[in-house]
Amino acid sequence: MSFVSVAFLCLVPASFLLYHATSRLAVQNLIILAASYVFYGWWDWRFLPLLVGISIVNYVAAILIATARQPVRKLLVFVAVAAAMVVLAIFKYFNFFVDSFGAIVHRAGLNPNLPTLRIVLPLGISFITFQGIAYVVDVYRGKHAAEKSLVKFLAFKAFFPQLVAGPIERASNLLDQFSAPRRFTSDHADRALWLLIYGYAMKVVVADNLAPIVDTLFIPEQPFGWSVVLATLAFGIQIYADFNGYSLIAKGIALLFGFELIWNFRYPYWSVSISEFWRRWHISLSTWLRDYLYIPLGGNRGGELITNRNLLLTMALGGLWHGASWTFVLWGLLHGAALAIRRKFSGGDEPGSKADRAAGWALTMLVVFVGWFLFRAADWNLLIGMLSALKRWEWAPVHGAVVLAILSLTCPLMLLEWQLQSRGDYFLLRWPAWMKYPLFAVLVAVTAAASGHVNATFIYFQF
Amino acid sequence: MPLKRTIQAIASWPLIDAIRIVARKFVPVAALAALVLGVAHYIYQQGKHQWSRGVETYIVLEQIRRAERLPAADLAFLGDSSCLMGIHIPTLLQAFPGSDVESFCTIGFVGPDGYGAMLDKMIARGHQPRKLVLVFNPIQYERDPRWNEWANFIRTDHFEAPSSLSFPAGGLEYIRLLMERAVYNPLPGGYAVYYGGKDQFISTIWREHGSAIDPNRMLDIPSLQAYKATLPGHVFFKPDPKIKPYVMNAEFEMALLALSKSLSKFDRSKVYLVITPVNSLYAQGGPQSFHTEAGERIAALLGIDRSQFLDTPDMMLDIMYAHYPAHLHRWSRIIYTEELAKALADRGVLGSATDD
Incomplete structure (x- = not known):
């Protein structure tokens, strides 16, 4: 179900x-x-x-x-x-x-x-x-x-x-x-309401609207390099909205029964390093891999070589956990290598200055989105077909459309996440009723409208 | 007293408490969401929205809109999708600098009767072109009477009955259509790969003066030069014996007669005829039958002189076609249009065509 x-x-x-x-x-x-x-x-x-x-x-x-x-x-x-x-x-x-x-x-x-x-x-x-x-x-x-x-x-x-x-x-x-x-209190209901509205909007409005766009662009016969880039960007947003949407709904539903589930995502696309990304993305999996695989393998206790081996092995197996395909292993190895490189050059410190943070963010997103490309191109035929399109950089009408779709869906989401981070996860609940309820109602109406339009399943259900 | 105790007992029941809490939070949002949908539904009903689903409908609706809005052109094309996808108006504009050329070509379903309806609309608005080229592909010769709905659509401006969605479906549809302005709903197949959604397809038609690209082939070839380099060595395939020869049926001839009526309001000496080429694989019966003889027959039925039948290629290589047997792809349409430009210059339809 x-x-x-x-x-x-x-x-x-x-x-x-x-x-x-x-x-x-x-x-x-x-x-x-x-x-x-x-x-x-x-x-x-x-x-x-x-x-x-x-x-x-x-x-x-x-x-x-x-x-x-x-x-x-x-x-x-x-x-x-x-x-x-x-x-x-x-x-x-x-x-x-x-x-x-x-x-x-x-x-x-x-x-x-x-x-x-x-x-x-x-x-x-x-x-x-x-x-x-x-x-x-x-x-x-x-x-x-x-x-x-x-x-x-x-x-x-x-x-x-x-x-x-x-x-x-x-x-x-x-x-x-x-x-x-x-106990089921008014606070539980308040938080459940927001999480359900937010989670369903993420899933139905953002992820499900991007799903058919991504599906039509991730094809072995893809003729345009720009389509590869834009489809990868769109997929990165789709998978985040899909999985985070699911996690928010799960948390909201659990609250209706008085249960508290952990946050599985903490604004991962705001990360300024790859290690920070893994502290923010699919937190329950990354901590699982750390506690039950990386640390038992020796963690960082055996010198640089052993640590890097452990990172690569952990992330490769983490990739394989997502699906039975070598492209998932490649995805895991890419992240493992990025973690190892970052460990070597930064010594584990997060970037400090604004310029460092901006560069760190750009590099992190480069790794993450190249990873999403491998993740989505789940067989060799598709992977090779898409890669060969990178030889052809023609701007077709579809590209403007994808850019508009990505901006239309991500700009409001980015604004919301920026506010959620600075003001707290439930800041909207502190707004007066005349402000928050109309906003919630519009979100519900938009989600309902989008729900009849596409019918995508949750990506992570397959894992 | 027992009643009071019962009420107190019910009120302290955890379920009542839970329902009360949920209702207090969720009901205002649900009520306001219903209000939002009600407003959207009202706007939707006022808009008298017509269903327009599918590439064919988008093409016809948009060409009607263009015919209504654009001023009279020096030369206009009316025809089927072999014209829409196969005649590249920017190439003609380049060949005839200073000329105003527009294509109002649609799809074969519309047929000669429908082209007549388009012309009638232009004439009624005083937007009729100074010269007109009618374009047919032999695949149209066998017309199905069910397609006449498309011609009626042009005449009445109503292809399908206006949508009569009830609440809240109308409101949901209105919001969905608003969202589609920003987040496109992919067109089918190759159209999604090249155009993305409906808006991009439509804006391409406008940008290219009424031409469009059949995106099912050669998108991976970046230029005309690169495409021309792939041509040497290709030869005409023999016609596939399983393909039926192109023979005009009575329905098609009747549609031509309807078009002829519309032409009577126009100066027939300024009407030209083009039969677009077919893929040699589909050229059963030989070009003499489906091109030369058929062209003369069409000219006769339309009451135009056979000299106004323009001499353009009758067959082309398989590699020049996109998915559909009558649609040239984006590079071969330029090659074909260059041939057409020569024919237009030879007949003096438009002046100053370059020879190359």
């Missing part, structure tokens, strides 16, 4: 009414669990057992880890992480590895008949498995107690606002909220 579907717009009020009809925590948790399974099963009910199975394996593994002693604990955490990786490998990467192996042996002159599976990728499988890994590792490290209540744990794993595209919530934030009484 998508956040931009009628079914979802029915599920939320129905579960809201049921949830607030009782103040008993256990019943509320059950309602959340039921709503979450309806949400997930609506897409394809056959994958519900997989979600339940992964959750139960994490639940049991954590309890066993908590009660066992070394070296059994270590073995258990290894088995639990390996089980999650196997699920991911089968559903997401099996055909990718088989195809890649086939390509290698084909080059060697062999033509083996390798098996491929016709597998449907379960929605949000990468988020679900990463959250599970974080939980069992946290229990192993003693950072969180193993949850005893199965209902609480299942509800935590399946909590529908964050189930299919994150944020990858840690147990220390989300699971603990299932144990404490949750």
Whole structure:
């Protein structure tokens, strides 16, 4: 079930009414669990057992880890992480590895008949498995107690606002909220209202309007270099609006049930260095990669060479997490290399002077948007076709149209983000009613108008 | 007392509290949003908006608008999409400096009857051109009576019934159309790659004096010179035997007679005829039948002298065509228009054509 579907717009009020009809925590948790399974099963009910199975394996593994002693604990955490990786490998990467192996042996002159599976990728499988890994590792490290209540744990794993595209919530934030009484106050409603309006506007008005433009320009037969540049810019804005829009909606929906989700984005396109970008972009993934991959690999403790290796490996695997394609690996390697270069030349300090910050911003955006080009050109045919267009720099009528579309959508967004950063995330809520409500109403009307026009799914649902 | 207790119990029920909180925050926004949509709906209804969806409709609507707004030209073209995409007016303007040339060519669906309707409108407004070139492609010869709606569209200015969307759909549509002014909705296929959206397509038609580019081929060739360099070695393909020969049907002839009526209000000695070339692959029956003989037959039906049938190429190489078999692409249309300019100069239709 998508956040931009009628079914979802029915599920939320129905579960809201049921949830607030009782103040008993256990019943509320059950309602959340039921709503979450309806949400997930609506897409394809056959994958519900997989979600339940992964959750139960994490639940049991954590309890066993908590009660066992070394070296059994270590073995258990290894088995639990390996089980999650196997699920991911089968559903997401099996055909990718088989195809890649086939390509290698084909080059060697062999033509083996390798098996491929016709597998449907379960929605949000990468988020679900990463959250599970974080939980069992946290229990192993003693950072969180193993949850005893199965209902609480299942509800935590399946909590529908964050189930299919994150944020990858840690147990220390989300699971603990299932144990404490949750209040729904006027402040929750206020913030939920703003986040829902803002999130849906980002998704429907900005991302979904750019989606068909990007789709028509990212084609292997692309004749114009300018189209490559402008399509990449448009895609960078689309993916941000799409994913941040989703995260804001998730946060807003969670607030309606008294839950607080983390901020997954903190104005990433205002970053003046690549490391700052990763502190602002998809925060729950970047912190996950840091805590469960980069630091266990040795982090920055083994000298420059080892640190750079760790950065490249972490980001390459982070790229592969997004999708089973070598262009995602390239995207990750680009970011890893940029992080390593920045580390070498800046020593980790952020730019200070205005000129340095401006140059830092320009360089960061160059890396980020070149990365988006690799990210969007998800197969070699498309990548090579688009790159070959860079030989031809003709300004066609479409280019003026794309520039106008990008400016029309980003200028208001930039202005809003500038204000949000300087005045606070909810500054609009402090405005008098006669100012804020008409503004909200216009945003709702514009979003409603745009919603009938395009029908794009959330980009990150595929991950 | 029990009633009071019941009311108190209900009021303290967490659900009531939650609903009250949500209603206090969400209902004013919903009500104001409905008001915004109501205002937008009202404006939308006042605008008597007509649906215009699809490249064909954009072309016809825009050429009608141009015919209404532009002053009388020295030479005007009326014809189908082989003219729209195949005759490059800026090339003619370059060949005949000081001349005012405009194309009002549309699409084959409009047909001779529709071109007549366009001419009638120009005459009624006193904007009729001093000279007129009628352009047909052989693919038009087999006309379908259902296409007559397009000619009626030009006569009545109503292609489809004005939209009658109810609230809130009208309001939503109005806001969406406003948004489309800034954020374009991509046209289909290659049109999105070259033009982007409707506004850019339309402004190209205006900028090119009524010509347009079929963007389905040769966008990756940056110049006419570069294109000409690719031509050597290409030969005419033999006609595909599966293609039917071009034969005029009764419907087409009837449409020509309707056009002839409109021409009666015009000086026929200043009307010229062009049959645009076909891709050699589609040239079943030979150029004699679909070009020379057909041209003479059309001239006769329109009541114009056969000498006013301009001598232009009858067939062209496959590499000169865009996706559609009658549309030249952006470079070959210039090559063809240069040939046409020579013919116009030879007949003295326009003066001072350069020989090159």
